[in-house]
Amino acid sequence: MSRLLITGGTGYLGSVLVRQSAALGYNVVATYFTQAPPTLAGVTWLPLDVRDPHAVAATLASTRPDRVIHTAFQQSGPDLLSITAHGAGHVAAAAARVQARLIHLSSDVIFDGEAQRAYTEDDPPAPISAYGHAKAQAEALVAAAHPSAVSVRTSLIYGFAPPDRISRFTLDVASGKIVAQLFTDEYRCPIYVEDLAAALLELSSTNYQGILNIAGADRVSRYQLGTLIARAWGQDPSSIPAGLSASQSPPRPRNCTLNIARAQALLSTPLRGIHAVLRDHGRLLDGG
Numbered sequence: 001m002s003r004l005l006i007t008g009g010t011g012y013l014g015s016v017l018v019r020q021s022a023a024l025g026y027n028v029v030a031t032y033f034t035q036a037p038p039t040l041a042g043v044t045w046l047p048l049d050v051r052d053p054h055a056v057a058a059t060l061a062s063t064r065p066d067r068v069i070h071t072a073f074q075q076s077g078p079d080l081l082s083i084t085a086h087g088a089g090h091v092a093a094a095a096a097r098v099q100a101r102l103i104h105l106s107s108d109v110i111f112d113g114e115a116q117r118a119y120t121e122d123d124p125p126a127p128i129s130a131y132g133h134a135k136a137q138a139e140a141l142v143a144a145a146h147p148s149a150v151s152v153r154t155s156l157i158y159g160f161a162p163p164d165r166i167s168r169f170t171l172d173v174a175s176g177k178i179v180a181q182l183f184t185d186e187y188r189c190p191i192y193v194e195d196l197a198a199a200l201l202e203l204s205s206t207n208y209q210g211i212l213n214i215a216g217a218d219r220v221s222r223y224q225l226g227t228l229i230a231r232a233w234g235q236d237p238s239s240i241p242a243g244l245s246a247s248q249s250p251p252r253p254r255n256c257t258l259n260i261a262r263a264q265a266l267l268s269t270p271l272r273g274i275h276a277v278l279r280d281h282g283r284l285l286d287g288g
């Protein structure tokens with residue numbers, strides 16, 4: 001069976017990738033940074049700081065994976081570039097050296113969100129946030145160091161067990177614990193973490209190279225997403241305040257809708273929209 005290395009194995013997506021790949025019988029090596037990893041049959045855990053190119057190279061040279069899925073990142077803070085951009089470059093260089101297939105996780109916020117249509121793989125990055133700039137730089141470094149790698153542009157990742165960051169935030173807004181507005185004019189294509197992990201594993205078995213959009217099939221506003229999540233968790237969404245992203249400073253990308261036709265043609269894993277996922281889990285409740 002294939003030897004798979006997953007960076008950020010303690011993260012939200014990484015932990016599902018680790019669980020799914022171990023259950024499928026992969027020989028899994030997963031890395032962690034600050035969190036103590038769980039004990040799982042068939043999984044070897046290694047500490048790794050992707051800012052250190054020598055440590056990254058040594059980890060890949062000693063474990064000799066056939067495939068690498070690079071999820072480790074940070075979204076903000078003083079180490080944003082060294083972890084999210086340069087770290088991706090170090091992983092790409094090390095994966096190329098041991099001739100491992102590489103799947104790198106990128107984001108839909110590499111766009112400015114001004115297009116009046118869904119973004120395709122041919123659209124060049126045009127970031128307007130520090131995080132978007134870091135991911136755009138990561139994509140470029142990955143492509144330069146490992147030309148046959150894939151950078152997967154994905155959207156908000158959600159799940160139920162445990163709930164993701166956005167769901168926890170939404171539930172705190174709905175209960176009044178956090179005061180915030182959810183935007184009616186900011187669009188994303190949220191993807192269920194189990195669907196994304198399965199799609200990434202399937203993608204790792206293909207020869208696809210370059211950029212690939214993998215997101216959920218439904219385009220929803222942040223506000224619509226919030227009401228769906230609140231209802232799904234049995235909370236009343238009517239207390240969620242609606243707001244306009246257009247009035248925010250600094251500006252935020254408003255339309256990060258991803259066209260997923262290429263991934264749907266390439267992969268057999270269904271990329272369900274949030275309505276279908278909630279329906280399949282008995283969580284699409286009245287008004288959804």
Ligand SMILES: NC(=O)c1ccc[n+]([C@@H]2O[C@H](COP(=O)([O-])OP(=O)(O)OC[C@H]3O[C@@H](n4cnc5c(N)ncnc54)[C@H](OP(=O)(O)O)[C@@H]3O)[C@@H](O)[C@H]2O)c1
Nearest residue numbers: 008010011012013033034035049050072073105155156157
């Ligand atoms: N979450 C979303 O909605 C979303 C949307 C679009 C794209 N993405 C992309 O999807 C990927 C996974 O996101 P996620 O939300 O699942 O991430 P996450 O839960 O925040 O996990 C981040 C992971 O990165 C590891 N990490 C942080 N700094 C590190 C370092 N210096 N060296 C090595 N590992 C380090 C963390 O390890 P420890 O926990 O052990 O410290 C953790 O395992 C990311 O690349 C992200 O850009 C996510």
